[in-house]
Amino acid sequence: MLPRWVKVGVVAAVVLAAVGYWAKPYADDWWLARQACGGAMPDEAVDKLIPGDQHLASEYEYVSKELGTYSCALSYGSRKAGRGACSCVPRRRGA
16 A cells, blocks of 8 residues: 555646646746737737637747837737737837
8 A cells, every 4th residue: 555645646746737737828828928029018908819718829029120110929829820910019119
C-alpha cells in the first residue's frame, strides 16, 4: 500500500495538470494582449473586439521609423490560422 502523502501528491498533480490545461488558452490570451501594441491596447478594447467564444491566436507589430508609421494587430481563432483580426493604430507622440 502506498503512503498517504504519495496518494495526496498524485491527486494534487492531476488536479494542477487539469487546471493548467483548462487555463492555458486564457493565460495565452492575457499574454498576447499584453504584448500587442507595446502593451498600449486596453483590456476593454480587447474584450469588445474579440468574440466571446474565441481565443487570441497571434499578435503582429510593425514600425517604420523612416515613414513614421506604426501598426499592430491581434488575430483570433485557431492558433494555426487566425480567422479574424482586430487592429490598433495608436497616435504618434510629438508629431
